[in-house]
Amino acid sequence: MRADELFIGIDGGGTGCRARLCAPDGTVLGEGAGGPANLRFGVAEALAAVVAAARAALTTAGLDEAAMARTTAGIGLAGASEPAQAAAARAQPLPFARSAIVTDAGIACLGAHAGGDGGIVIVGTGTIGWARVGEREHRIGGWGYPLSDEGSGAWIGAEAVRRALHAHDGRIDPTPLTRAVLARFSGDPHRIVAWMTGAKPRDFGALAPLVVEAADDPVGAAILREAAAHVDALASRLVALGADRIALAGGLSGPIAPWLCGETRRHLVPARGDALDGAVALARRLAEPDRAGPGAR
Amino acid sequence: MRADELFIGIDGGGTGCRARLCAPDGTVLGEGAGGPANLRFGVAEALAAVVAAARAALTTAGLDEAAMARTTAGIGLAGASEPAQAAAARAQPLPFARSAIVTDAGIACLGAHAGGDGGIVIVGTGTIGWARVGEREHRIGGWGYPLSDEGSGAWIGAEAVRRALHAHDGRIDPTPLTRAVLARFSGDPHRIVAWMTGAKPRDFGALAPLVVEAADDPVGAAILREAAAHVDALASRLVALGADRIALAGGLSGPIAPWLCGETRRHLVPARGDALDGAVALARRLAEPDRAGPGAR
Numbered sequence: 001m002r003a004d005e006l007f008i009g010i011d012g013g014g015t016g017c018r019a020r021l022c023a024p025d026g027t028v029l030g031e032g033a034g035g036p037a038n039l040r041f042g043v044a045e046a047l048a049a050v051v052a053a054a055r056a057a058l059t060t061a062g063l064d065e066a067a068m069a070r071t072t073a074g075i076g077l078a079g080a081s082e083p084a085q086a087a088a089a090r091a092q093p094l095p096f097a098r099s100a101i102v103t104d105a106g107i108a109c110l111g112a113h114a115g116g117d118g119g120i121v122i123v124g125t126g127t128i129g130w131a132r133v134g135e136r137e138h139r140i141g142g143w144g145y146p147l148s149d150e151g152s153g154a155w156i157g158a159e160a161v162r163r164a165l166h167a168h169d170g171r172i173d174p175t176p177l178t179r180a181v182l183a184r185f186s187g188d189p190h191r192i193v194a195w196m197t198g199a200k201p202r203d204f205g206a207l208a209p210l211v212v213e214a215a216d217d218p219v220g221a222a223i224l225r226e227a228a229a230h231v232d233a234l235a236s237r238l239v240a241l242g243a244d245r246i247a248l249a250g251g252l253s254g255p256i257a258p259w260l261c262g263e264t265r266r267h268l269v270p271a272r273g274d275a276l277d278g279a280v281a282l283a284r285r286l287a288e289p290d291r292a293g294p295g296a297r
Numbered sequence: 298m299r300a301d302e303l304f305i306g307i308d309g310g311g312t313g314c315r316a317r318l319c320a321p322d323g324t325v326l327g328e329g330a331g332g333p334a335n336l337r338f339g340v341a342e343a344l345a346a347v348v349a350a351a352r353a354a355l356t357t358a359g360l361d362e363a364a365m366a367r368t369t370a371g372i373g374l375a376g377a378s379e380p381a382q383a384a385a386a387r388a389q390p391l392p393f394a395r396s397a398i399v400t401d402a403g404i405a406c407l408g409a410h411a412g413g414d415g416g417i418v419i420v421g422t423g424t425i426g427w428a429r430v431g432e433r434e435h436r437i438g439g440w441g442y443p444l445s446d447e448g449s450g451a452w453i454g455a456e457a458v459r460r461a462l463h464a465h466d467g468r469i470d471p472t473p474l475t476r477a478v479l480a481r482f483s484g485d486p487h488r489i490v491a492w493m494t495g496a497k498p499r500d501f502g503a504l505a506p507l508v509v510e511a512a513d514d515p516v517g518a519a520i521l522r523e524a525a526a527h528v529d530a531l532a533s534r535l536v537a538l539g540a541d542r543i544a545l546a547g548g549l550s551g552p553i554a555p556w557l558c559g560e561t562r563r564h565l566v567p568a569r570g571d572a573l574d575g576a577v578a579l580a581r582r583l584a585e586p587d588r589a590g591p592g593a594r
Contacts, residue, residue, distance in 0.1 A: 082487055082490065083487060084487070139466070140466045140467075140468065141462070141466060141468075143462055143486055143489060143490050143493075144490055144493060144494075145443075146442075146443040146455060146493075147455055147458050147459050147462065147489065147493050148459065148462050150459075158443060158444060161444050162444050162445065162447075165438070165440055165444065165445055166530075169436070169437045169438060169534065170437075170534055170537070170538075171437065171438075171530050171531075171533075171534050189440055190379055190380060190381070192440060192444065193379065193440050193441055196440075196441060196443075196444050197441075233463075233468050234468075236468075237466065237467055237468050240467070241467075
């Protein structure tokens with residue numbers, strides 16, 4: 001390790017990219033942000049956002065671009081769980097001294113357990129379970145709505161629409177929630193059909209807050225109970241793989257937590273840090289040659 | 298009614314279009330086929346297929362194009378359940394003396410009950426319940442996968458993939474069915490992700506036969522049992538709306554029938570005719586001015 005070496009952690013997601021620059025002793029020197037960095041929507045764009053966030057962090061620290069050449073970068077990116085996309089990203093030149101690109105779930109797990117062993121279930125627009133046990137990493141689910149990501153914001157929003165349609169044609173009794181969902185479409189299911197065509201998971205997920213706010217509605221409660229059962233299934237599998245401590249993350253983890261089963265709750269621990277902390281930890285590992293791990297170069 | 302009046306029934310779906318030409322006494326004079334006729338994929342193309350199928354039926358009957366001017370057409374089209382698409386289709390000129398454009402489910406229901414009251418549940422790539430009770434028509438479900446069409450071929454195929462992913466990451470025990478589904482993707486869930494992006498309901502439905510053939514597999518049986526429960530829910534609502542006799546139609550109605558509940562089975566009747574019979578019945582109604590009904594012009 002050079003005495004003037006710098007470490008940067010970068011957390012890149014579908015809505016934006018955050019970077020944190022640290023000195024070798026762990027002191028935070030600066031932070032910065034960049035645009036969306038999901039490899040699914042373009043490798044070049046995602047890496048440009050990564051570099052922009054890093055540049056902003058250096059500027060905050062009073063450093064210029066030349067400092068990138070003595071910076072080790074730990075980068076977690078949405079979409080890096082697809083091997084082809086991760087390989088394409090790793091093949092691109094980056095201005096850092098060295099870098100590793102791993103999945104966003106991987107850095108979240110590192111951050112939650114301060115680099116130690118443990119599992120994480122992320123409940124956001126999607127759901128995924130991730131664990132680090134010994135030197136092995138495990139991934140459960142997270143293959144994308146509608147074939148996976150059960151219990152996620154996309155799944156919760158879609159379930160709300162599905163049940164609103166059932167209420168519309170009399171298969172179930174309407175409730176305040178089914179009425180509220182239908183009202184979003186002026187009470188017209190044909191508008192739902194038009195909206196559904198081309199809707200992205202985040203569009204379905206935009207309806208999840210209606211369900212979260214309707215936890216005392218019979219349909220809302222049923223959806224949250226089912227969502228929690230799917231999260232329980234992810235956690236249970238991580239525990240079976242040896243991850244004894246499970247952290248929750250993601251925007252919907254708070255509303256789902258009260259619905260989780262006792263067995264899941266028994267293994268829950270508070271996250272010790274977030275994904276950005278995990279990305280910094282990844283960068284620091286790169287400086288220990290024996291522990292560089294997957295995604296390094 | 299003119300003495301030389303002709304009647305043509307046309308059944309237009311996503312894979313093709315069939316036409317049947319009849320004399321006033323009901324004698325079949327000729328049949329013909331045309332290309333896909335789903336309004337969702339283009340109004341002009343669908344109506345061109347309708348006219349091509351009619352022309353083919355006239356040719357079979359030894360008649361030329363001029364005979365269209367004395368032909369009354371009953372037309373059922375996929376996509377006509379969307380009011381905007383049905384209106385766009387009805388605004389287009391057609392070469393017939395008169396015509397009515399209704400939904401494919403509507404003519405299937407007319408055909409199943411020989412123009413009388415009753416309900417139908419169509420279990421194909423999608424699912425929909427339809428009933429005619431008195432002069433009123435009722436529609437249940439059929440708003441499209443993934444927010445509707447539960448129990449359909451698309452739903453069954455998607456469920457099979459969903460559970461194959463669960464088996465892949467150890468959330469459930471693998472079975473011959475989950476192994477067969479994964480094998481379609483070379484055992485690689487990343488291939489499922491790539492396939493899912495942009496997959497149409499018919500692509501999901503293409504996997505339904507794997508499930509139907511696996512009725513003695515625990516995962517296959519569970520999917521078919523759930524699919525049948527969704528079909529039961531459609532039938533139950535049609536019965537509640539006054540449709541005492543329910544027919545089944547669609548390519549998956551046979552495999553689903555043995556899994557239906559006793560209450561549904563108590564109301565099941567064999568279909569007296571198919572959608573093409575219903576389209577002819579619709580054309581004949583048009584010649585009785587008081588009964589022309591919806592979609593006529």
